[in-house]
Amino acid sequence: MKKLLAILFGALALNLSATEVYDSYGLEQKWYTNDQNQGMGQGSYYKLVLSANSKIYLTDYLNTIYSGDQNETLAHHGITQYGYYLNGNMTDNHVTNLGDNVTSFDSYTYYDDEGKHTYNRNAYYLGDFSKGSEIEIWMSDGTTTVGTWTPVEGEYTSRWLGREDKLNPNIGVAQLTMYASTGYQVNFGLLTAASDLPIIQEGGGGTMGSPLPAPITTLLIACGLGGLFMTWKKKQLIRER
Numbered sequence: 119m120k121k122l123l124a125i126l127f128g129a130l131a132l133n134l135s136a137t138e139v140y141d142s143y144g145l146e147q148k149w150y151t152n153d154q155n156q157g158m159g160q161g162s163y164y165k166l167v168l169s170a171n172s173k174i175y176l177t178d179y180l181n182t183i184y185s186g187d188q189n190e191t192l193a194h195h196g197i198t199q200y201g202y203y204l205n206g207n208m209t210d211n212h213v214t215n216l217g218d219n220v221t222s223f224d225s226y227t228y229y230d231d232e233g234k235h236t237y238n239r240n241a242y243y244l245g246d247f248s249k250g251s252e253i254e255i256w257m258s259d260g261t262t263t264v265g266t267w268t269p270v271e272g273e274y275t276s277r278w279l280g281r282e283d284k285l286n287p288n289i290g291v292a293q294l295t296m297y298a299s300t301g302y303q304v305n306f307g308l309l310t311a312a313s314d315l316p317i318i319q320e321g322g323g324g325t326m327g328s329p330l331p332a333p334i335t336t337l338l339i340a341c342g343l344g345g346l347f348m349t350w351k352k353k354q355l356i357r358e359r
Contacts, residue, residue, distance in 0.1 A: 142168060142169055142170040142171075142172040142310045143166045143167060143168050143169060143172065143174075143308075143310055144166070144167045144168075144169060145164055145165075145166065145167070145278060145290075146164065146165050146166075146167050146252070147162040147163070147164045147278060148162055148163045148164070148267070149161075149162045150162060150163075150274075153269070154269045154270065154271050154272065154273075155271060155272045156269075156270070156271075156272060156273055156274050156275070157274055160274050160277065161274065161276060161277030161278070161293070162276065162277060162278060163266060163267045163268070163269060163275075163276050164266050164267060164276060164278045164292070165252055165253060165254045165255075165266060165267040166251075166252070166253040166255070166308070167250075167251075167252050167253075168247050168248070168249055168250060168251045168252075168253070168310075169249065170249050171246075171247070171248050171249050172246075172247055172310040172311065173243070173244075173245070173246050173247075173310065173311050174243075174244040174245060174247060174253070174308070174309070174310050175221075175223070175241040175242060175243055175244060175308075175309040175310075175311070176192070176200060176241070176242045176244055176255070176306050176307065176308065176309075177223055177239060177240065177241045177242070177289065177306065177307035177308070177309055178190075178191040178192055178193075178239050178240050178241075178306065178307070179191070179283060179291060179305035179306050179307055180226075180239060180283055180284050180285045181284055181305075182284060183226045183228070183284050183285050184228055185228050185230065186228060186230075186235055186237050188237070190304075190305055191240070192216060192240075192242070192257075192304065192306060193216060193240075195259070195296070195302055195304045196259045196260070196296075196299075197216055197257050197258070197259055197304060198215065198216055198258060198259060198260050199213055199214065199215055199216060199257070199258045200214055200216065200242060200244070200255070200256065200257045200258070201213045201214055201244075201255075201256055201257075202244060202245065202253050202254060202255050202256065203253070203254040203256065203265065203267075203268075204247075204251060204252070204253060205251060205252050206252060206254075208268070212245060214242070214243070214244070216242065219242060219243035220240050220241070220242055220243075221240070221241050221243070222238040222239065222240065222241070223238075223239045223240065223241035223309070224238075224239050224285060224286060225237060225238045225239060226285055239285065241309060254266050254267040254268065255292070255294075256268075256294075257294050257296075257304060257306075259296050259299055260299075261296070261298055261299035262296040262297060262298040262299045264276070264294050264295065264296065264297065264298075265294075266292065266294065270297065273295075273297040274295055274297065275294065275295050275297055276292075276293065276294055276295070277292070277293040277295075277303075278290075278292055278293070279291040279292060279293055279305065283307055286307075289307040289308065289309060290307065290308040291305055291306070291307055291308075292305070292306055292307075292308055293305050293306075294306075
C-alpha cells in the first residue's frame with residue numbers, strides 16, 4: 119500500500135509540473151493590415167514575451183499519429199538552421215544547426231504490416247531566457263531566412279496557429295513561410311520548461327482526443343489518492359485493535 123501511495127503521489131507531482139510547461143510565455147502579435155503589401159487577415163507577425171525564467175524548445179509538428187510518415191517535420195522541409203533575436207536586437211543573431219542540441223520529446227506507437235513501431239518526436243533546444251525577455255524566432259533553409267516578428271515587404275511570412283498538434287494538443291503551433299525559395303509553410307511546436315525538457319510521453323499510444331484540463335486531472339488524482347489513503351488508514355486502525 120505504501121508503494122501504491124508513493125506512485126500516486128509521484129503521478130500527482132508529474133501532473134502538477136506538466137501544467138506549468140506551456141504557461142511561461144505570452145504571445146505578442148501584430149496582425150497583417152497590408153502595411154507591407156502582404157495582404158490582410160492571413161496571419162500575423164509574433165514574438166514570445168516570457169512571464170518566467172524558461173528554457174525554450176522548438177519541436178517537429180506531427181500531422182498524424184497513425185503511421186511513421188511525417189512529412190511536416192523541420193528536416194523534411196529542408197530547414198538547416200534556426201535561432202532567435204532577443205529583445206528587438208536584430209544584430210544579436212543566435213544560430214543553431216538543426217542537427218545540434220536535439221532531444222526526444224514524446225512519442226506514439228503505430229502498427230503496419232511489419233508490426234508495432236514507435237515514432238519519437240524531436241525537440242530542438244533554442245536557449246535559456248529570463249523573465250521579461252522578448253524573443254523572435256527565425257529559421258533558414260539555406261535560401262530563405264525568415265523571422266516571426268520581422269515584416270517582409272509584399273510577402274506572407276508568419277502565422278500563429280494556436281494548438282493543433284495531433285499528438286499533444288497543449289503544444290502551441292506556429293508557422294513560418296519560406297517565401298524566397300519554394301514558398302512552403304513550415305509548422306513547428308513551441309515548448310517551455312523551467313528545467314531540462316521533461317519526457318511527456320514515452321512509448322505510449324497516440325492521443326486520441328483532447329485530454330482533461332489539468333486542474334480536473336489533478337483533482338481526480340487527488341480524490342483517488344485521498345480515498346486510498348482513508349481505506350489504508352482504516353485497515354491500520356482495525357489491525358491495532
